[in-house]
């Protein structure tokens with residue numbers, strides 16, 4: 178595996194490449210052209226500029242998170258052809274710049290969903306949190322407003338204000354889309370892009386739905402072992418793979434994370450590893466990465482990745498806000514750096530232990 182950090186680009190991120198470079202064991206970044214709307218074409222020279230900037234710092238680009246998928250593709254609208262063609266050209270332009278890993282999601286309307294961006298924990302740190310009770314009481318159109326005050330002045334990935342202004346229209350687009358239709362549209366999209374992925378050896382890595390169940394009555398399919406295996410089989414190509422995100426699949430306590438990892442051998446191209454602390458099955462907060470701070474056994478998660486021979490990029494995921502840092506919620510420097518060091522430590526110990 179390669180330890181990486183997510184970086185949003187110098188225009189958007191409070192963390193610098195120079196800081197990332199000093200985290201022991203981190204050699205790559207997972208980045209994006211953050212200003213691009215879903216469906217827009219990424220030009221070859223724009224990508225080259227990003228590559229040059231990252232490489233000038235002594236790091237390299239390990240993958241893209243995300244090339245977002247336009248809602249016309251997710252809903253199967255006739256205009257999807259235009260956006261699929263753009264997606265294909267974007268993939269080609271990425272490959273020409275030597276980038277061969279693309280994380281994306283197939284979540285309708287909302288990307289990841291949290292009801293609090295700064296819940297205070299007993300040690301004074303603040304974390305992202307979710308309660309189903311709060312979602313049940315909320316009008317989806319007010320979702321963005323309800324968290325807007327806690328974004329620390331940053332742009333939240335997946336929660337761009339332009340997008341949130343169109344929530345009503347977006348909901349209408351999904352009126353006739355149920356889980357089956359969403360599976361069908363995903364299959365269509367993957368079948369159209371796989372020839373390009375085969376030609377350029379590009380690994381696609383779908384991110385799970387977070388939380389891993391339907392919110393606001395919208396369909397959600399990338400939620401559990403059964404569905405993700407269905408997706409792997411329906412387009413049975415090693416380039417059709419997954420981002421294994423422990424914090425997203427882990428929102429559903431019925432998901433056995435190490436077992437899911439083992440069942441996806443050969444198809445996990447990217448891993449997001451973080452811990453959650455459950456206060457009840459429908460109330461969780463994002464803990465430090467350390468096992469003892471949350472509800473997951475992080476050793477078992479890393480061990481499962483090790484056992485299947487996982488060799489892709491991994492990144493610590495959302496961190497707590499600590500030591501007075503002001504950053505994009507979940508994406509500060511300090512706690513993610515602690516997470517990277519801890520995950521690297523686990524990996525080294527598992528590797529050395531397995532040779533005994």
Ligand code: DNO
Pocket residue numbers: 242243280281282288289334335384495507
């Ligand atoms: C949240 C992230 C997601 C993820 C997208 C992938 O912090 O894990 O926004 O990047 O769902 O497309």
